Amino acid sequence: MLDQIKGLHHVTSMAKDARQNNEFFTGKLGLRRVKKTVNFDAPDVYHLYYADEFGTPGSVMTYFPFPNIGKGRPGVGEVGTTVFAVPEGSLGYWRERLEKEGVAGLKTEISFGENRLVFEGPDGDGFALVEAKGDERAPWVKGGVPSDDAIRGFHSASLRLRDGGATEELLKFMGYENVDQSGNVKRLAVKDGNGANVIDIETLPGAAFADLGAGSVHHIAFAVENRAKQLEVRKALLDTGYHVTPVIDRDYFWAIYFRTPGGVLFEVATNEPGFDRDEDTAHLGETLKLPTQHAHLRDYLEKHLQPLGN
Numbered sequence: 001m002l003d004q005i006k007g008l009h010h011v012t013s014m015a016k017d018a019r020q021n022n023e024f025f026t027g028k029l030g031l032r033r034v035k036k037t038v039n040f041d042a043p044d045v046y047h048l049y050y051a052d053e054f055g056t057p058g059s060v061m062t063y064f065p066f067p068n069i070g071k072g073r074p075g076v077g078e079v080g081t082t083v084f085a086v087p088e089g090s091l092g093y094w095r096e097r098l099e100k101e102g103v104a105g106l107k108t109e110i111s112f113g114e115n116r117l118v119f120e121g122p123d124g125d126g127f128a129l130v131e132a133k134g135d136e137r138a139p140w141v142k143g144g145v146p147s148d149d150a151i152r153g154f155h156s157a158s159l160r161l162r163d164g165g166a167t168e169e170l171l172k173f174m175g176y177e178n179v180d181q182s183g184n185v186k187r188l189a190v191k192d193g194n195g196a197n198v199i200d201i202e203t204l205p206g207a208a209f210a211d212l213g214a215g216s217v218h219h220i221a222f223a224v225e226n227r228a229k230q231l232e233v234r235k236a237l238l239d240t241g242y243h244v245t246p247v248i249d250r251d252y253f254w255a256i257y258f259r260t261p262g263g264v265l266f267e268v269a270t271n272e273p274g275f276d277r278d279e280d281t282a283h284l285g286e287t288l289k290l291p292t293q294h295a296h297l298r299d300y301l302e303k304h305l306q307p308l309g310n
């Protein structure tokens, strides 16, 4: 069993409208945009990152807004719900705030003994806020949400699978342990993680497979401290028979990717070098940053990318 993985690093999803996406995560949820850059493979598409003040691994929600993308169809083989942690007693504030903002799909429930507020993102994305006990992570406090209520980072992600068995075995190999079960949902957690420690596996044997589109999660990334730990994880996965990509430089972290037995795309990303690599912490996310190979496109991109509004 591996011990290098310390919880989630980031969650990356698809969106239709960049401006609406930016407004939702900064304006409604009060997260900080920590990077405005472009997709490495499609530089005319933004890659937007929302997180805490620093872009701390375990708090980073990222989006590719493709203007012409169709809506995703929920199903198995994908991430179902991305869950953010908020302080105990804050869900009343959040329900009122999100109602006032016209956020869709609001539903309060109790899940694994914790209060949870389910809601939808701008493209029907599956989200929830959960009142997490004893979460010591510092929030971004300049996003318009009081510090007593603000999002601390991710709590968990749930995987919707037709058969969860092989993915559960994989997660145990990656260092996760079974900690609870409720109905058709098995909860796994990693010890000594970064706070985003939980993965839920929801088993839906007869369900149809998901279609990727706006509102779908593209992949989830797990955090390792550095490149040496990442190479250890990569070797262990290869030795177990997984097809893992070479290490790829993503400017703010190093990444490897592999497809899991249930169909979800996993990434393992390094905490280094971080989002202050190319701009000061005080000004993260303010100006368009381009990967070196796309730097020559700056004039074109600054004219053609949709203005975000703020």
Ligand code: ZN
Pocket: 010, 012, 219, 220, 221, 255, 267
């Ligand atoms: Zn990623």
